[in-house]
Amino acid sequence: MKVVSEKRERIIQAATIIFARQGFYNSTVADVAKEASVADGTIYLYFKNKDDLLISIFERSMDMFIQAAEEEINKEKSAENQLKRFIDLHLRLVHKHQELAQVIQIELRQSSKFIKEYANEKFFSYLNIVEKIIQRGKEQKIFNVDINAGILKRAIFGAIDEIALEWVLMKKKRYSIEEASYELCQMFVKGLK
Amino acid sequence: MKVVSEKRERIIQAATIIFARQGFYNSTVADVAKEASVADGTIYLYFKNKDDLLISIFERSMDMFIQAAEEEINKEKSAENQLKRFIDLHLRLVHKHQELAQVIQIELRQSSKFIKEYANEKFFSYLNIVEKIIQRGKEQKIFNVDINAGILKRAIFGAIDEIALEWVLMKKKRYSIEEASYELCQMFVKGLK
Amino acid sequence: MKVVSEKRERIIQAATIIFARQGFYNSTVADVAKEASVADGTIYLYFKNKDDLLISIFERSMDMFIQAAEEEINKEKSAENQLKRFIDLHLRLVHKHQELAQVIQIELRQSSKFIKEYANEKFFSYLNIVEKIIQRGKEQKIFNVDINAGILKRAIFGAIDEIALEWVLMKKKRYSIEEASYELCQMFVKGLK
Amino acid sequence: MKVVSEKRERIIQAATIIFARQGFYNSTVADVAKEASVADGTIYLYFKNKDDLLISIFERSMDMFIQAAEEEINKEKSAENQLKRFIDLHLRLVHKHQELAQVIQIELRQSSKFIKEYANEKFFSYLNIVEKIIQRGKEQKIFNVDINAGILKRAIFGAIDEIALEWVLMKKKRYSIEEASYELCQMFVKGLK
DNA sequence: TATGAATGAGTGTTCATTCAT
DNA sequence: AATGAATGAACACTCATTCAT
Incomplete structure (x- = not known):
């Protein structure tokens, strides 16, 4: 092989x-x-077929992202900084691989096959990273212990994902990836407290 | 006729x-x-054709949503309560029209036609409502004047949209729409301060 | 009625x-x-149906043409002049009703329905007029008695028809209907002798 | 391949x-x-599509015909004999390829696509052969120098074409191809003098 | 007579997938 | 492993014709 x-x-x-x-x-x-x-x-x-091609693109890039995310997070101790690193990484990778990002964000959602039927292990791994950061934040007394990580992990993903999508599709960039990252971090760090 | x-x-x-x-x-x-x-x-x-059917579904429901949202918002004075009403309305409508919500959230994103080429007036109207709430919040000194409404309106939409999508597709509901609404409101109200 | x-x-x-x-x-x-x-x-x-519409156009105009042709021919005694009148009339009518001529010449030939299956009485009446002129010419010793009127009537029709078609479809007219009529008459009158 | x-x-x-x-x-x-x-x-x-199929049939057979016609004509010196050979060839080929002849004569005329819009190069090549024969006849003092070859080439084509069409569609053949050829030749040779 | 909304059979064309080489 | 010609099922869309009003 x-x-x-x-x-x-x-x-x-x-x-x-x-x-x-x-x-x-x-x-x-x-x-x-x-x-x-x-x-x-x-x-x-x-x-196997055309669908498999799309799924393969997704899985390969998710594997890479998840690995990169874990490495990045381990560089920090505080949940707050971990969240910042995470958001930053997500947006930087989207910036770097714009075509890949488009495929994952737009094309992958197209068909019931992927969202409904395809048991999306990789996606859950992604969400788990966010959840763990929130949990750690609660333990560190940085984040409010009453917040529901199960719900908010998904909200955080949605927000990052949407900003990334907008940015990729925008022809004339109205803001930089760095600005976007900063705004998101500020909002979530405060919002989770 | x-x-x-x-x-x-x-x-x-x-x-x-x-x-x-x-x-x-x-x-x-x-x-x-x-x-x-x-x-x-x-x-x-x-x-006109199959695409037109999809676009028509989208436009009709966005018109309805935007009208409902504006009415709902006008019931409140403070930006904070307006944001709560808005999030609540969005999630309640998704709850009420689950099939419609699925179509808009999943199917409409699928093709370049809709996201890239189709000048998405209605969607901008939606985002404008959020932006206006944030602006009002700044004027009322409830929200931080330094936050970038142009970026965050989209992040807020992304978060609500993602939660709604998860909820609609979830077979065994792990949380209620009300809980989701509460968590989102809490996070954003704090996050924007 | x-x-x-x-x-x-x-x-x-x-x-x-x-x-x-x-x-x-x-x-x-x-x-x-x-x-x-x-x-x-x-x-x-x-x-009755769309085909019937096309056939009706054909029949109505053939009736008119055949009647006009018979009147015109009766103004002359000699077969030579009758042939000239006939050719002249055909081309003048095509000139006057160009759209009608196009339909009959082009569209009517399209389908097996009209040429193969549809027993084309009217068309045979047209050909008969030509045949009678030739016969009369033979009797008058103007045309060669050996020529085969059964074959040549059709050849004469084909020649007139083709010239008419060319003339109608020509955008920039390279010759007048009168010239065409003159050339055809000359050739046939000599050719049939 | x-x-x-x-x-x-x-x-x-x-x-x-x-x-x-x-x-x-x-x-x-x-x-x-x-x-x-x-x-x-x-x-x-x-x-490319269904139309292309029809055009291809036409072009292929016109190429073959034009080549055959030129070879045939070169066997003769006098324009009179060349015209005879030409008419004879046309009718013999129609006899040999009756289905092909039907398609070209009937189906090809049907649509504006072919007659009006489709620049009919091949057809002009056909007509040019006839024109050249007439010109040669004039030079050889066999044909009348006053006749208009530009008009009559088309009339000659129309006559041959119509006879061929009649013959192909006739179920019970009332005359042979040889007779038809003879009659046409006689008429045109005399008619052009 | 006249209308025109509704019908649904019919067809050119595409394209994921296969398989002989 | 690699090819790419061949397949044939699938589908959006059209339009002649009907019929309730």
Whole structure:
């Protein structure tokens, strides 16, 4: 086994570009194959079907994000700073991988398949990171012990995600990623107290 | 011809149900026609094409929501209470029209057509309501004058939207809409101070 | 019964215009109805179906042409002059009713229905006029008795028809109807001797 | 891949048969596919769309005809004999490829697309051959120098075309192709003098 | 007579997927 | 492993025709 099949990687990159540019349902497998410079059939050697391609993009990037997030968080002790690091990382990665971000935020939501039926383990891992930060904040007496982490982890994700989406789709950027990060951090740190 | 075509209304209702159940791209025009008990061709008497049907669902419900929101907000003086009313209304309406909410939140995001190209007037009206509340809060010295309403209006929307989405899709409800509303209000009111 | 229903006439006129402009298969019954300022359904009060509309245009105009041709021919004694009058009339009428001519020449040929299956009485009447002129010419010793009128009547029709078609479709007219008429007459009169 | 795709050829053959039998507008792509023993989609690997299929039939056969006509004409010196050869060839080919002839003569005229909009290069090449023969005849003092070749080339085509059409559609042949050829030649040779 | 809303069968075209090479 | 020609199911949309008013 190669470290990770180089061709599989190329296809994922190509699919990310194509799906971001045209949308999942408006992209054909042939489009992806062409972008990846492989034959149509080759895609089916590495992915079960078109849906699997989308899911694979998601899983791979979530794995990377979750790992990066955990490393980043471990650099800090206080929940407050951890939350800041987390938000900052999320927005910086979106900034760095704008096409990938678009695919995950827009295309992945499209179909019931992904949101309703597909048991979204990776997404829960993401949310767990946020929840743990909140819990730690409560233990450290930084955050209000009465707040419901189960609900708010999702609200925090929604807010970050929406800002990221807006920023990626905005043609003429009205604010920087740093500003956005600062505003969000301020609001949540105060809001959770 | 009725004042507002009864058949047009029936088709919109049917489309909402079908799109929520199967997703926009996995629904056929024939599915919608069958659910509405009209012939396939009849749909094209009232809507330009399948996309137009989706957009119409969105515009009609946004109009209703915006009107309701403005009425609700006018019942209060303080920005704090206005924000509470707003969040509460949003979540209550989602609770009441779960299928509609699903369509708007999930299906409408799916295609570049809607998010990127379609000039989303109605959505900006929604965001403007939030922005005005924040501005009023600043004037009333309730909210911190330094916060960036242009960014945070979107964050607030994202948080509410995400909670609503989770709640609608959750099979076994782990929390009530009222709890969710309370938690969100608490966090934002504190967060904006 | 009105002399000839005024509405029926209006519909035929409208259909002629629409079919000439867009072609029979690219015209809808609704297009014709709109041009005639009647409701779609009204057309079915006067015509059995869309095909019947086309056939009716043809029959009505052939009747008119055949009558006019017989009158015109009776003004002359010699077959040579009769042939000249005939060709001249054909081309003058095409000149006068260009849209009608287009429909008959192009659209009517489209479908097997008209050329193969539809027993084309009127068309045979047309050809018979030509045949009779040739026969008369033979009797008058003006035309060669050996020529086969059964074949050449059709050739003469084809030549006139093609010239008429070219002339109607030509945007910038490279020759006048009178020139065309003169050239054709010269050739046939000599050719039949 | 064969030198000239064998499958493309098969589809053209099948389309010729189907269009001749049912007419272009009354044939479905599925009919053609079935006759060619290929899948519906395969047709779109070789042709842009249904119209393209019809145009391709026309262009291929016109190329063949024009080449054959030029070879045939070069066998003769006198314009008179060249004209005879030309008429003879046209009618013999129609005799040999009756279905093809029907498609070209009937179906191709049907739509504005072909006659009005489609710049009909090939057809002009056909007409040019006739024109050149007439010019040569004038130079050889065989034909009358006063006749208008620009007009009469089209008349000659119309006559041949119409005779060919009649002959192909005639169920019980009332005359042979050879007779038709003889009559036409006689008439035109005399008529052009 | 006249209307025009409603119908629903029909079709060109697309594209995910397969499989012989 | 890789190819890409071939497949054929699927679907949005059209439009001739009907019929209740």
